[in-house]
Every structure is written in C-alpha cells, then in structure tokens.
Amino acid sequence: MSELTRETLTINMGPQHPGTHGLLRLVLELEGETVQRCTPVLGYLHTGIEKEMETRTYLQNVTLVDRIEYVAAYQEEMAFYESVERLLEIDPPPRARYIRILLCELNRIASHLIYLGAAALDLNLSSGFMYAFADRERFLDLSEMVSGQRMMPGYFRPGGVALDLPEEFFPAARAFLDDIPRRVDEYERLLDDNLIWRQRTQGVALLSREDAIALGTTGPVLRGSGVQHDVRKLLPYGGYDEFEFDVPMRPEGDAYARYKVRMEEMRQSRGIALQALERLPSGPVITDNRKIALPPRHELARSMEAVIHQFKLVSEGIHPPAGDAYVATESARGEKGYFVVSDGSNRPVRVHVRAPSFYNLQALPAMVEGRPLGDVVVAIASIDIVLGDVDR
Amino acid sequence: MDQASILDRLRPHVPWGLTTPREERGRAILLATPGVLVEVLQAAHVHLRLDCLVDLTCWDRLPATPRFEVVYLLGQAGGADRLTVKVQVDGDPPHLPTAVAIYPAAAWPEREVYDMFGLIFDGHPDLRRILMPDDWEGHPLRRDFPLTEEAVEFKGHTPKVPSEIIPFFRPHSPSGSGGDPPPVAG
Numbered sequence: 039m040s041e042l043t044r045e046t047l048t049i050n051m052g053p054q055h056p057g058t059h060g061l062l063r064l065v066l067e068l069e070g071e072t073v074q075r076c077t078p079v080l081g082y083l084h085t086g087i088e089k090e091m092e093t094r095t096y097l098q099n100v101t102l103v104d105r106i107e108y109v110a111a112y113q114e115e116m117a118f119y120e121s122v123e124r125l126l127e128i129d130p131p132p133r134a135r136y137i138r139i140l141l142c143e144l145n146r147i148a149s150h151l152i153y154l155g156a157a158a159l160d161l162n163l164s165s166g167f168m169y170a171f172a173d174r175e176r177f178l179d180l181s182e183m184v185s186g187q188r189m190m191p192g193y194f195r196p197g198g199v200a201l202d203l204p205e206e207f208f209p210a211a212r213a214f215l216d217d218i219p220r221r222v223d224e225y226e227r228l229l230d231d232n233l234i235w236r237q238r239t240q241g242v243a244l245l246s247r248e249d250a251i252a253l254g255t256t257g258p259v260l261r262g263s264g265v266q267h268d269v270r271k272l273l274p275y276g277g278y279d280e281f282e283f284d285v286p287m288r289p290e291g292d293a294y295a296r297y298k299v300r301m302e303e304m305r306q307s308r309g310i311a312l313q314a315l316e317r318l319p320s321g322p323v324i325t326d327n328r329k330i331a332l333p334p335r336h337e338l339a340r341s342m343e344a345v346i347h348q349f350k351l352v353s354e355g356i357h358p359p360a361g362d363a364y365v366a367t368e369s370a371r372g373e374k375g376y377f378v379v380s381d382g383s384n385r386p387v388r389v390h391v392r393a394p395s396f397y398n399l400q401a402l403p404a405m406v407e408g409r410p411l412g413d414v415v416v417a418i419a420s421i422d423i424v425l426g427d428v429d430r
Numbered sequence: 431m432d433q434a435s436i437l438d439r440l441r442p443h444v445p446w447g448l449t450t451p452r453e454e455r456g457r458a459i460l461l462a463t464p465g466v467l468v469e470v471l472q473a474a475h476v477h478l479r480l481d482c483l484v485d486l487t488c489w490d491r492l493p494a495t496p497r498f499e500v501v502y503l504l505g506q507a508g509g510a511d512r513l514t515v516k517v518q519v520d521g522d523p524p525h526l527p528t529a530v531a532i533y534p535a536a537a538w539p540e541r542e543v544y545d546m547f548g549l550i551f552d553g554h555p556d557l558r559r560i561l562m563p564d565d566w567e568g569h570p571l572r573r574d575f576p577l578t579e580e581a582v583e584f585k586g587h588t589p590k591v592p593s594e595i596i597p598f599f600r601p602h603s604p605s606g607s608g609g610d611p612p613p614v615a616g
Contacts, residue, residue: 081561088546089570089577124455251481251507254535265507272510363455364503364514366484377501379489388489388571392503400538429561 046074053082057160057415060425062399064414071410076403083429091389095355096122096196099389103376104190106391107427109152112138112145112181113369115194118389120275120365121376122196125358128327132319134198135277140314141184141193143307144211147218148177149370150300150307154225157297157419161238166228173221176214183207196356197331198324211315218308226301239294243405243417246291253404254397257372258303259421262296264289269368276367281310293420300422330356355384364392371395371422395427436478436513443473459514464526467517471502471532474513480504483533484512488543492573496520498547502529519549528554546571 052063061082067075087106091099103118104111116138123129130138151170158166178188183204185191193200229235245255250263260267268285270278286302288295324331332351333344360382366375372394379388398421405417436458437451449470450461462470474480485503496518504513519526528551529536540551541560548569551557559566568575 081559081563084561086570086577089575093577127455252534254483254533256484260507267508272508273512361454362489362501364457364485366505366512373484375485377485377487377503387573390485390487390489392485392487396538397535400535 051414053079058418058425059156059423060428062418062423062425062428064402066411066414068411071412073406073409073411073414076406076414078399078402080399081429083425085426085430087430088389088391092386095384096358096386097351097355099386100192100194101190104192105426106393106430107369107371107374107395107424108189109424110145110149110370111189111191112141112193113149113367113374115191116142116276117365117367117369117374118376118378119194119196120367121363121378122358124363124365125361125378125380126196126330126356127359128197128325128330130198130325131322132277133202133321134323134325136314136318137199137203137323138194138276139278139281140211140311140318141181143311143314144177144180144214146307146370147304147311148174150304151177153300153370153419153422154297157293157416157422158229158235160415160419161235163229163232163235166225169221169225169228173217176210176217180207180211180214183210195324195331197327198322200324202323208315211311215308215312215315219305222301222304229297236294238416239292239297239420240290241292241294242409242413243293243420244291245401245405247289249401249404250291253401255372255401256394256397257368257370258296258299259372259398259401261285261287261299262420263291269366269373273366275365281313283307283310293416296420296422357382357384366392369394371424371427372398391427391430393427393430395421395423395425396430399423399428436511440470440473440478440513443477444470457512457514459516461516461518464517464519467515468527468529468532470515471504471529474504474515475532478504478511478513479509480506480511480513482507483529483535483539486529486536486539486543488547488549488571490547490571490573491518498524498549500526500543500549523548523550525550525552527552530554545569548572 046067046069048065048067051066052058053061063079063082065077065079066073087102091102100115103114107114151174155167155170181191182188184207185193245263247264250260264287266285266287271285283306286299288298328347333347337344338348358380360380362379364375364377366373373392374394375392377390378386381387402417402421406414437460445466448463448466452459460470482505484505488498488500491497491499497520499516499518502515504515526549528540538560540554541557543549544551544557545559545562546569
C-alpha cells in the first residue's frame with residue numbers, strides 16, 4: 039500500500055453563517071476533523087462609526103453609540119457619557135445615577151438572555167431560545183416605557199437622563215425582577231440536565247488563565263478562566279460603589295464555565311437592580327447646569343435666558359474643555375470604554391471604542407486550534423460576540 | 431489605589447529623562463519618546479505587574495506635529511492599577527516598534543491602527559488591514575481623509591460632505607458660530 043499523504047483542507051466559514059452570530063468570516067485549515075489554524079477575517083459589519091462620530095455633536099452621537107453594541111445599548115450610552123462627563127468634570131444627580139445603573143443592570147440581564155438563547159440554539163436546544171427571548175421581550179417592554187424605544191433608546195444625556203421614569207415602570211420592573219430567579223433556575227435546570235449541552239460545553243473551547251490575560255479578554259470570558267476581574271468592583275464608576283454584589287468566577291476556562299458565570303451574573307444584576315429600585319433617591323434626573331442640559335419646558339415660556347440656552351444647546355451643543363478622557367465600564371461582554379479627545383469645540387476630535395467583543399474574539403484561535411470543527415460554533419457562542427461591537 | 435504611586439514605582443526602571451509623567455483627572459499618564467517605548471512597556475509589565483493591554487489606539491493631531499499620538503492603556507488582571515502610556519510619532523509613513531512580544535493582545539489593535547492611520551509597527555508578525563477591504567486606498571481615520579456621502583444614482587442628488595450638513599463651530603469664534611471647516615484633503 040502506498041504511503042498515505044497528509045494534506046490540510048482550507049474551508050471558509052461565513053460571513054453568512056448562522057453560527058457566527060452576525061457577519062464574521064473564519065478561514066479554517068482542517069486536517070481531517072481537527073482545526074489546525076483559525077484566521078478570523080473581520081470588517082463585514084464595519085460602518086465607520088468612529089469616523090462618523092467626529093462629525094456629529096456630543097448630543098447627536100448618542101444615536102450612533104447605541105448601534106455599536108446594540109443588544110446592550112444602555113451600557114453603551116453609560117460608557118460614552120461617563121467619558122464625556124469626565125471631560126466636562128460634572129456628575130449627574132443621585133437619582134440619575136441610580137436610574138442609569140438600574141437600566142444598565144436590566145440590560146445586562148437581557149443581554150445574557152440573548153447569549154443563553156443563541157448558545158442553546160447553536161446546540162439545537164431550540165426551546166431554550168424560545169424561553170430566553172420571551173423573557174427578554176419583557177425588558178424590551180420596560181425599555182419602551184422608559185425611553186419610547188425598544189432597542190436603541192437614546193435615553194442618557196450628559197449630566198443625567200432625558201426623562202424621569204414613568205409610573206407604570208415600577209410595578210412592571212418589579213414583576214420582571216421577581217420572576218428572574220425562578221426563570222434563571224429553570225433555564226439552568228433545563229440545560230444542566232441535558233447531556234448534550236454538558237458534553238458539548240464542558241472541556242470545550244478551553245482558554246487558560248494565562249492566555250485569557252495575555253490576549254486581552256475581559257468580562258465573562260476572563261472570569262470564566264479564573265480571574266476575578268470586574269470593572270464595577272475594581273474601578274467603580276457612575277455610583278456602583280454604593281451597591282452590594284458578588285463577582286462570580288469559575289476556574290475551568292471552558293464554554294460551560296462562561297455559561298455558569300453568566301447565569302450567576304443575571305442573579306447578581308437582579309440584586310443590583312432591586313437595590314436601585316428600593317433606594318431610588320428623589321430629586322432631578324439631570325444636572326441643572328444650563329450649559330450642558332436643556333432647560334425644562336416650563337421655563338421656556340417665561341425666561342429669555344432659558345430660550346437662549348435652549349437655542350445654543352440645540353444648534354451648537356456642549357463644548358467640553360480640550361483634553362482626553364477614558365472611563366472603563368463593565369458591559370455585558372467585558373470592559374467597554376470610550377477614549378474621547380476634545381479640542382474644545384462642539385464635536386469630538388477622536389472617539390475610540392474599546393470594544394470587548396473585539397479583544398475577546400482575538401482569543402478565538404487559541405480556543406479552537408487543535409480541536410474538532412464542531413467546537414468552533416460552541417466557542418463563538420461562548421464568547422458572546424456582537425459583531426457591531428467588533429467591527430464598529 | 432493611588433494612581434500617582436504607579437509613576438513613582440515605575441521611575442527607577444525607565445530612562446526617566448526621556449518621558450514626561452502627568453496626572454490628569456485621576457489617570458496616570460506617561461508620555462514616552464518612540465525610542466524608549468518598548469523599554470517602558472517592558473518595565474510596566476515586569477516591575478509593575480501590569481499584565482493586561484486593555485486598549486491600544488491612536489489619534490491624528492493634525493495640524494500639530496508630531497502628527498500621531500498612540501495611546502497604550504495598561505491594566506492588571508484582577509487589580510485596579512492603570513497606566514496610560516502615550517507616544518507621539520511623525521513621518522510618512524510613521525513607524526513604531528510593535529508591542530506584540532510584550533503584550534500578545536496588541537496584535538489586532540495594532541493592525542487596526544495601521545488600517546485606520548497608516549502607522550507601521552515594525553516587527554509585527556502579521557500587519558495587514560483588519561476592518562477595511564484589502565484593496566482600500568488611504569487610511570480613513572486620518573483627519574484629512576474626507577468623509578463623503580456615497581454616490582447614489584438618483585437624479586438631481588449631489589452628495590454632501592458632513593461639514594455642509596452640520597456647520598462647524600469653533601469655541602472662541604467671534605459670533606460663537608461659523609469658523610474654520612475641518613481640514614479636507616486638497
């Protein structure tokens with residue numbers, strides 16, 4: 039019998055592939071069923087948001103930042119305005135800080151529900167997908183009550199939030215949060231009791247602690263690899279130091295560990311949201327600095343000064359002092375931060391988004407090389423990328 | 431954590447005369463010259479145990495010189511220490527040594543900076559465009575790269591540049607509005 043020749047087969051996965059959760063292309067070199075090399079090819083969803091933001095005022099830009107990490111838009115707005123407020127050297131009033139944290143944590147639950155649904159669907163557990171999305175729908179309803187929008191709220195403002203919470207929000211948010219522990223337990227039972235789910239995630243998409251740190255991963259990916267790292271605890275921003283919560287961590291570094299971390303994070307987020315609801319301070323929801331926030335409607339009929347401020351803010355916007363700012367925040371996927379450079383004009387000179395999905399995706403080759411082809415889909419789902427965040 | 435002590439702890443390990451330490455809004459910032467960049471990053475990694483490259487980016491300072499400022503944000507896994515290292519660089523094309531050997535996480539962001547600003551990272555293992563198409567001409571995030579509307583085939587439509595859509599304001603212009611438009615490639 040002649041000598042067997044070994045050669046690798048190069049296949050192209052994506053950009054149109056349901057397992058990539060967006061437009062991501064992977065060039066995979068296979069030997070048999072084993073992935074020898076994995077080269078991600080990005081840019082299919084590149085929209086030039088960073089360039090676009092240089093031509094818009096700080097108030098207009100809230101529309102654009104929502105579209106970066108579109109499943110966690112409140113956290114995106116939080117990150118952007120934290121940096122802008124650092125430039126302006128202002129703090130939002132207490133009620134605004136609590137409303138922001140409340141919405142960010144509700145958004146984190148919704149974002150992790152999307153992860154759960156999509157990851158389950160990838161392994162053909164379509165009932166998990168249906169349940170998770172039905173629950174997420176309730177967050178979208180809450181978002182609609184608060185901001186009028188289901189996915190792209192545009193609700194935060196420099197120095198606060200646009201409007202106070204409506205009355206009907208409180209009972210609805212409480213009912214949603216009351217249901218969360220029971221639902222999360224149910225999903226956990228549904229998946230943990232499923233032999234397929236356990237065998238396809240335990241020991242799959244392994245990322246060692248050293249690799250996770252060296253490759254710049256953050257969020258549940260880093261915490262799933264045994265590093266207790268959460269920006270909300272380490273570098274508290276926006277008032278998180280007033281809340282009590284735990285940072286879940288798992289040492290295994292596999293897809294199952296990331297799933298477990300996210301399930302626990304949903305429970306912790308519920309705890310933070312409940313604390314915010316219970317201790318919600320009274321008072322204004324936006325700063326009274328008229329150079330930054332619009333005057334209230336009733337003043338416009340009586341005060342010429344208010345009309346002038348309104349006109350200047352709407353036509354020109356705010357002028358942060360020259361300099362740069364970066365505030366780290368913890369989004370559902372990891373560290374999200376906006377590096378904003380101002381020259382003192384009404385538009386930023388440069389806005390750079392520290393995108394957690396971009397850095398987390400960089401760890402994908404380390405997770406899948408030397409592993410079977412079928413694990414690639416599990417690995418992508420366990421990173422929980424948002425391609426809008428990767429490509430911006 | 432007192433961020434100032436980070437700069438003090440770094441002081442014995444780098445050629446201090448070639449750097450400018452600064453503290454701004456609670457951040458410890460070190461402005462290094464391109465020649466000592468690798469030394470500074472190495473010292474931060476080894477002596478300060480800043481083992482994460484949190485972010486790497488660049489911005490175009492046009493019309494100032496040196497034109498580009500590259501920003502390295504270093505952090506610590508499980509810790510609160512942060513250090514921002516900045517380096518200003520000029521040239522056509524500008525060159526900087528790569529940080530991939532110290533921080534493997536720099537591989538993709540350096541590709542992005544190359545893609546968007548045309549900065550060459552010497553010694554990078556795979557310096558290709560990452561977000562723009564391979565055959566793209568120019569580097570889009572440079573300030574003199576014009577942002578135009580894409581031409582469409584509707585009758586009577588003239589593509590606008592955003593400076594026409596939104597008037598450009600300078601903070602100290604006499605009327606409070608108007609002023610110089612952003613620089614556009616000639």
